[in-house]
Structures are given as structure tokens and as C-alpha cells.
Amino acid sequence: MQGVIGAFSELDSAVHAIEDLRKQDFGDITVYTPTPRHELEHALQAPNSPVRRFTLIGGLLGVTFGYWVAIWISDYWPLVVGGKPVASWVPYTIIGFELMVLIGSLSTVFGMFAVSRMPRLTMTVGYDGRFSHGDFGVWVPAGPDRAGQAADVLRKHGAVEVRSER
Amino acid sequence: MATVVEPRRDDSMQRPNIPSAGNRLPGVRDYEQVDRDIIGTLRPTLGWFAALGTAVLCLLIGISAWTYQIHEGLGAAGYHPPVMWGVYIITFVFWVGIGHAGTLISAILYLFRAGFRTTIYRAAEAMTVFAVMTAGLFPILHLGRPWKFFWLIPYPNWRLIWPNPKSPLVWDVFAILTYLTVSATFFYVGLIPDIAVLRDQETNPVRKRIFAALSLGWRNSDREWRHFTRAYLFLAAFATPLVLSVHSVVSFDFAMALTPGWHATVFPPYFVAGAIFSGIGMVFTIIIPLRRFFGLQHFVTINDLDAAAKLCLFTSSVVGLAYLTEFQVAWMSGNRVEQEYFWNRVFGQWAWAAWIMLICNMVLPLSLFSQRLRRNTTWLFILSLFINLGMWFERFVIVVPSLSHEFEPWQWGSYAPTWVDYSILLGSFGWFFMWFLLFIKQLPVMALAEIKEIVPPKMRRPIDPEERDHDLDTLTLDPINTAGDD
Numbered sequence: 001m002q003g004v005i006g007a008f009s010e011l012d013s014a015v016h017a018i019e020d021l022r023k024q025d026f027g028d029i030t031v032y033t034p035t036p037r038h039e040l041e042h043a044l045q046a047p048n049s050p051v052r053r054f055t056l057i058g059g060l061l062g063v064t065f066g067y068w069v070a071i072w073i074s075d076y077w078p079l080v081v082g083g084k085p086v087a088s089w090v091p092y093t094i095i096g097f098e099l100m101v102l103i104g105s106l107s108t109v110f111g112m113f114a115v116s117r118m119p120r121l122t123m124t125v126g127y128d129g130r131f132s133h134g135d136f137g138v139w140v141p142a143g144p145d146r147a148g149q150a151a152d153v154l155r156k157h158g159a160v161e162v163r164s165e166r
Numbered sequence: 167m168a169t170v171v172e173p174r175r176d177d178s179m180q181r182p183n184i185p186s187a188g189n190r191l192p193g194v195r196d197y198e199q200v201d202r203d204i205i206g207t208l209r210p211t212l213g214w215f216a217a218l219g220t221a222v223l224c225l226l227i228g229i230s231a232w233t234y235q236i237h238e239g240l241g242a243a244g245y246h247p248p249v250m251w252g253v254y255i256i257t258f259v260f261w262v263g264i265g266h267a268g269t270l271i272s273a274i275l276y277l278f279r280a281g282f283r284t285t286i287y288r289a290a291e292a293m294t295v296f297a298v299m300t301a302g303l304f305p306i307l308h309l310g311r312p313w314k315f316f317w318l319i320p321y322p323n324w325r326l327i328w329p330n331p332k333s334p335l336v337w338d339v340f341a342i343l344t345y346l347t348v349s350a351t352f353f354y355v356g357l358i359p360d361i362a363v364l365r366d367q368e369t370n371p372v373r374k375r376i377f378a379a380l381s382l383g384w385r386n387s388d389r390e391w392r393h394f395t396r397a398y399l400f401l402a403a404f405a406t407p408l409v410l411s412v413h414s415v416v417s418f419d420f421a422m423a424l425t426p427g428w429h430a431t432v433f434p435p436y437f438v439a440g441a442i443f444s445g446i447g448m449v450f451t452i453i454i455p456l457r458r459f460f461g462l463q464h465f466v467t468i469n470d471l472d473a474a475a476k477l478c479l480f481t482s483s484v485v486g487l488a489y490l491t492e493f494q495v496a497w498m499s500g501n502r503v504e505q506e507y508f509w510n511r512v513f514g515q516w517a518w519a520a521w522i523m524l525i526c527n528m529v530l531p532l533s534l535f536s537q538r539l540r541r542n543t544t545w546l547f548i549l550s551l552f553i554n555l556g557m558w559f560e561r562f563v564i565v566v567p568s569l570s571h572e573f574e575p576w577q578w579g580s581y582a583p584t585w586v587d588y589s590i591l592l593g594s595f596g597w598f599f600m601w602f603l604l605f606i607k608q609l610p611v612m613a614l615a616e617i618k619e620i621v622p623p624k625m626r627r628p629i630d631p632e633e634r635d636h637d638l639d640t641l642t643l644d645p646i647n648t649a650g651d652d
Contacts, residue, residue, distance in 0.1 A: 011623040034197055034363075035618035036391040044388055049396035059404075066340075070331035077328060091332050097411060098340040105348045105404045109355055112397035113382070116390045120383025127385045129366030132359070134197035134624075158626055 002166040003141040005126040006154030011037060014136040017157035018043040021140055026150060032127060032137035040136075051111045058107025059100045066099030067092055125165045135160075190620070191285075193464025197618050201363060204610050204617075207460040214607060221599040228593010231586045232307060240310050242586045249569045249581035255419075256561040257591055258304035260444070261297045261598070262342070262416055263437075263557065266409055267445020268294025269349060272356070273405035276398075282473035284620055285465045288613045289456060289606075290449050291353045296601040297448075298346045300594050305338070307590060334418040341415035348408055352401045358384050359394070359615040413441040420564060426507040427568040430495065436488035440560060443481035443527070446474060447553030452602070454547045456611065465612055468541050475540040478553075482531035485560075489528065507571055515580070516567040523563050526556020 008014040014031065018040070021029055031040050070092035078086045113119070126139040138159070140150040147164050154162045194200060235242045245252055268290040275283040306315045318329055318339045329336045362384040365377035384390060414434035421433040450471075457466040493512075496504040512520050530552050539545045570579050605611075 009624050010626040013626045031388040032386045033388065033391065034386060035615045036395055037619075037623070040388055041392065046388060046392055049393045051393050051396040052400065055400045055404075073328040073331050088332060091337070094337045094411070094415060095331055095340050097407075098337075098344040098415075101404045101408045101411075102344040102347060105351055105401055108397050108400045108404070109351055112355070112393045116393045118382045118384065118390070120385070122383070124385055124387075132363045132366045132386050133201055 001125055001141055002143060002147070002164075003126060003139055004147050004150040004154065004162060004164050005128070006138045006140075006151075006159035007128065007130065007161040008136045008138065008157075008159055009134070010158065011039060011136060013158040014138055015039050015043045017138055017154055017159065020153050020157060021138070021150065024149070024153065026140050026142065026146070026153075028141050030126070030139040032131035032139070034132055034134055034136075050115055051108060054111025054114075055104055055108045058110075059104030061107075062103030063096045063100035065103065066096035069099075070095045191465060191467065191617070193467075194617070194621050196624060197621060200614055200617050200621060201367070203462065203465070204612050204614060205364065205367065207462070207611060208607055208609075210607050213459070214603065218600065218603045221596045221603055224592045224596025225600055226593075226596070228590045228596060231589030231593065235307075235586050235590075236312065240308075242584065243590075244582055244584040244587055246579075248572060248577050248579045249566060251565050251569060252581055253583045253587035253591055254304045254308040256558065256565050257594055258301050258308075259416055259437075259561045259564075260558050261301035261304070261594065262345075262413065263441035263444040263561075264448045265294040265297035265301065265345070265349065265445065266413060266438070266441035267449050268292070268297070269345075269352075269405050269409045270442050270445065271449065272352065273402040274409065276402045277406060280473070281620065282470040284616055285462075285467075285470055285612050286449065286453055286474065287616075288356070289453055289611050290445075291349070291356065292602060292605050292611075293445075293448060293452060294349045295346070295353050296598050296605075297445075298342065298349060299601065300598045302342055302346060303594070303597070334415070334422045337415045337418060341412045345408060345412045348401070348405055352405055355394075355398065355401065356613060356616075357609060358382060359386065360610045360613060362386065363614050364610070409442075410438055413437045420568075425568045425572060426503045427492075427511070427564070430492065432488055432491050432495070436485070436492075439481050439484035439488060440527075440557060443478065443485050444553065444557035444560075446478045446481060447550045447557065449474065450478070450546050450550035451554060454543050454550070456606070458543075460611070462612070465617065468543075471543065471546060472537070472540045475534050475546060479531055479534040479540075482527060482534075482553075486528040489524065503573055507568065510571050511563060511567045515570070516563060519559050519566075520563050523556050523559040526552045527560060530556075 006017060008017065014033075018029060018031065022043075022045075029044065031044060033040055067089070071087040074087045080086060126137065128135075128137060131137040138154060140154070142150045151162045151164070194203075243252070243254070268287075271283045271290040272287040272294070276287070306312045309315060318336060329339075358381055361377050362381040365374060365381050368374040368377055414437065417433040417437035420428040421430060423429060453466060454471075457463050493508055496508040499505070510516065530549060533539045533545070533549065566581050570581055572578070
């Protein structure tokens with residue numbers, strides 16, 4: 001991928017650069033930030049994360065499996081005690097609940113990894129170690145025809161370093 | 167992470183990212199200082215090696231005692247009728263309880279956006295994982311043939327025998343394994359961005375490669391943060407009822423039996439409150455020396471400890487109420503066996519243990535009504551040791567007096583732990599602290615990314631201090647409140 005990366009030491013500079021880039025129709029901007037900031041999220045107007053769907057599906061599968069396994073075990077070895085039902089849903093709610101939490105949590109993490117495309121074996125073009133430390137990075141995918149324009153916008157808003165990468 | 171709140175207006179960037187947190191770190195200037203001060207604690211010191219050596223020695227004593235017990239049988243541990251549960255079950259419940267405060271601080275207080283959790287939750291979460299790892303050993307230690315522990319896990323096996331899903335012991339297996347897995351997952355997911363910081367700053371190629379693998383290629387992009395914060399929120403939402411369920415399930419081990427003193431509906435809330443109370447005690451035991459030896463008083467401020475002390479006081483009150491409720495229910499039940507049992511607990515055979523419990527868990531924490539004592543770290547540390555002791559004795563008072571004083575006088579007996587019990591108890595502390603000490607020198611003891619959320623970022627437009635303080639009028643910034651006492 002070809003593009004321009006700008007490193008900012010100030011948050012407001014990065015936010016203004018993103019807003020200006022979006023006004024000039026630069027799409028698919030990626031921001032590197034040491035900590036999540038609402039200002040950046042707001043400037044990017046990012047959509048909602050789909051992780052919640054993984055959570056819901058995992059939780060439903062977990063609770064279903066929890067009840068099913070307990071009922072199946074009881075029916076496999078049907079001992080009637082005191083004339084009570086062999087499969088009793090009240091105590092099995094504990095197993096259903098625990099498996100809902102277990103499988104729901106694991107599927108949430110799986111979903112997060114899947115949509116974030118993790119694990120990643122190689123570092124992305126444009127990433128710099130300083131972006132986990134204190135600086136903000138703004139990566140703009142741009143071909144040779146628009147790279148200069150993107151670099152100008154980044155410099156105008158106070159980027160401490162701007163470089164083209166591919 | 168803080169995306170549970172609405173995006174902020176553009177003119178408010180100088181504010182912390184967690185607007186309702188009410189938490190300020192006046193001694194922390196910028197993001198670079200957060201990394202420098204916290205990563206700086208990772209250098210091993212002589213004192214750390216000495217502490218680790220002591221923990222390993224305690225663990226070896228425990229392992230030796232366990233080896234002896236396997237050879238000699240469970241009788242070596244002082245179990246004989248009528249008391250067939252003793253130190254192992256007591257210590258199992260004790261460690262499960264310790265784990266609860268970690269999840270309370272990391273998950274429940276996260277959902278409530280309590281700012282004081284930010285600097286202490288990583289250590290509390292690590293405490294949870296290691297405490298549950300320790301607790302999980304005790305049901306196995308309690309087996310005559312520990313190598314058959316997997317018989318409790320439901321899986322298709324050659325015996326064609328399945329565990330009984332109506333048994334509280336089977337619920338325990340599901341609850342504890344779920345709790346361990348979810349706590350460890352929550353802990354690891356929260357660590358990923360911080361491991362990426364270590365990866366980017368590491369100069370040793372071998373360690374850099376290890377951190378790169380553990381961080382899973384995390385690169386701090388807005389897309390990763392967006393999914394991460396959502397996933398973290400959902401994990402917190404799952405962990406919250408899990409905390410309440412796990413110790414409720416542990417309490418069912420007792421409450422499902424008809425034994426006097428156990429068969430009570432107050433047990434689940436009583437156990438959950440006790441677990442959180444004991445865990446907060448252990449958080450103080452760990453955090454207070456940690457902030458002093460690592461010089462992190464400007465991160466874990468006296469305000470944070472004060473807030474945690476209030477939580478401690480509240481849970482102590484709930485526990486105290488549960489103790490009194492037990493007595494009241496026995497008194498009003500008209501059940502002679504229950505009444506005899508509770509009389510024996512407080513004024514009879516086990517009075518010494520019951521009074522240790524009552525004084526440590528009910529009386530001494532009342533001192534936290536004093537603001538001066540809540541802000542005195544020495545007192546908080548001493549009190550935390552009493553709470554740990556008191557909560558271990560609470561479980562002793564639940565387990566032993568009931569079994570030794572059942573329905574018929576001919577069933578009554580006594581119980582005295584042997585050197586094997588004490589050695590394994592010591593070994594459990596060695597195991598727990600060995601893991602914790604290894605953790606604090608390998609991984610950041612505080613959440614770097616989350617602390618950066620409450621540190622104002624660098625701004626091109628100069629920040630007007632008056633405007634910022636006006637915006638953050640939820641907290642009075644007087645020097646006594648923020649500087650810390652040591």
C-alpha cells in the first residue's frame with residue numbers, strides 16, 4: 001500500500017489534520033494513537049464495531065450448550081430420586097449461565113481479533129514505535145498523484161515528520 | 167477503556183478522556199512520563215530476588231508436604247470423622263474470595279466508571295488470576311488420588327460414567343474453570359496494548375521478539391482501538407455477573423447440605439460480600455508496598471486509597487450484617503440444633519476463632535469511618551493484614567464448627583490441623599506470590615494505555631489552567647488530597 005504518514009505530537013493538530021483531509025476527499029485514513037481518544041473517533045466518524053454480534057451469538061450458543069449437556073448427561077444415566085424429574089432445569093441454569101459467560105467471552109475476543117485482523121505477523125507500512133509511546137500518527141493512502149497534496153495538509157497542521165511510504 | 171461515553175466536543179480536548187471519572191494525576195505531566203515511570207519499575211532489584219526466593223522456598227515446603235500426604239494418605243492432614251473438610255476447603259474458599267476484588271475493580275468499577283480503579287486495576291486483575299490459580303489447586307490437594315481430578319470434567323470417557331450435574335461440586339468445576347478462563351482472558355486482552363509499548367521500546371532482540379508475539383502485532387490503530395474498547399466493555403459486562411455467580415456457587419457447596427449453620431439462604435450474598443471484602447484487603451496488602459517500593463505514589467494517589475477504603479468499609483458492613491443475620495435467624499427459627507450450634511460457635515468450643523473473625527472483619531474496619539485513618543497508608547496496610555486473617559478465620563468458622571457439632575451429641579468431635587495443613591497453606595502463599603512477583607517484573611503493573619486516558623494530551627493551543635480546573639470542578643485539588651502521605 002502506498003501513502004503518506006504524518007507524526008503529530010499534539011492531539012488537536014492531528015484532529016484538525018484529519019478533518020482537513022476528509023474535507024479534501026482523502027478516504028480510509030488510519031490514525032495511530034497511544035490511547036483511545038474520542039476526539040479522534042469523532043473526527044474519523046468511524047462506524048460501530050461489529051464485535052457485539054460475536055458476543056450475542058457466542059452467548060446464545062453457550063447457554064444452549066450448557067443446558068443441553070446437563071440434560072443429556074441426566075438422560076444418559078436416568079436415576080429417579082424422590083420421584084423428581086430426571087432432568088431438572090433449575091440447577092442446570094448454573095451450568096447454562098457459566099457456559100454462556102465462557103463461550104460468550106471467548107467469542108467476543110475471537111470477534112475482536114477477527115475484525116481487527118489479529119494476530120498480525122508483520123508490521124503495517126507507516127507504523128512507528130513512537131505511536132505507542134506519545135505521538136499520534138495519521139496515515140493517508142494516496143497514490144503518487146495525490147501524495148504531495150496529503151503531505152502538504154499534514155505539514156500545514158503541524159506534523160513533526162511527514163514521509164511517503166509504500 | 168472509555169468509549170462507553172459519548173464523543174466529546176472539539177473544545178474539550180484538554181480534559182481527561184473519562185469525563186465522569188473524577189480522577190486526576192497532578193504528578194503526571196505527559197504520556198512519556200507514564201511510560202518512563204511505569205516501565206522503569208521492571209528492572210529487577212536485589213529486594214525482588216530476595217522476595218521471590220522466599221516465595222519459592224514457601225512453595226517448596228508446600229510441595230514437600232503434599233508429597234508426604236500423597237504417600238501417607240489424607241489422614242496425615244488431620245482429617246478424621248466428623249470433620250472431613252478442613253484447611254484445604256477453608257483455603258480454597260479464601261483464595262477464590264481474594265480473586266473477587268480483582269474482577270470487581272477491573273470489571274464492575276469499570277462499568278460504573280469509578281476513576282480510582284484506573285491505577286490499581288492491573289495489579290488487582292493479576293491478583294485475581296493468580297488467586298484463582300491457587301484456589302484451583304485445593305480441590306486437587308484434597309483428593310487421595312489427585313491424578314484422577316479430571317473425573318469431574320464431563321467428557322466422553324471409557325468409563326461411560328458422567329458427573330452428576332445436580333451436584334454443587336460439579337457446578338464448582340464449571341464456575342471456577344469459567345472464572346479462571348474469563349479472568350485470564352480479560353487480563354490478557356487488557357495487556358495487549360501495553361505489551362505493544364514494551365515491544366516498541368525494547369532493545370534486546372530476544373525480548374522484543376517475545377513481546378511482538380505476545381502483542382499479536384498490535385499497532386495502536388483507530389480500528390483496533392474501536393474493536394478493543396467494545397470487546398473490553400462486553401468482557402466487563404460478562405465478568406460482572408460472573409463475579410456474583412462464582413462465589414454464590416461456592417456457597418452452594420455448603421448451603422445445599424442440611425448441616426447446621428450451612429443450610430441458609432443468606433449464604434450466596436454473604437459469600438459474595440465477604441469475597442469482595444477479603445479481596446480488597448489483599449489489594450491493600452499488595453498495592454501499598456508496591457506504590458512505596460516502586461515510587462508510584464503519584465499514580466496510586468491517596469485519593470485512590472481513600473476511595474478503596476470506603477469500599478472496604480461498605481463491604482465490611484455488609485459482611486457484619488450477614489453475621490448478625492445468621493444469629494438472628496438461628497435465634498428466631500426455634501430450631502434447637504441451629505441455636506445450639508450458634509451458641510457453640512460464639513461461646514463454646516470455637517469461640518476463639520469466631521471472635522478473631524468478628525473483631526478483624528466487623529470491629530477493626532469501623533476505624534475507616536475516620537478520614538484520617540483512611541488516608542494513612544500504614545494503618546491501611548496493618549488493617550489489610552487483619553482482614554486477611556479475619557477472612558481466613560471466617561471460612562474456618564463456617565467449615566469446622568458445623569462439621570464438629572452436627573445433630574446428635576455422639577457425632578460431635580474436634581479438629582486440629584497438622585503440620586501438613588500448615589505447610590500446604592504456606593505453600594499456597596508461596597505459589598501466589600511467586601507468580602505475582604514474576605508478573606511485576608515482566609509486565610507493566612499499571613495499565614499504560616488507560617492511565618494515558620486520564621492524562622491530558624499535548625496540545626498545540628496552550629491550555630488555560632483556569633478553564634481546565636473550571637471544567638473539572640468535580641474534584642478539589644488541595645495539596646493534601648493529591649500529594650500522598652509518603
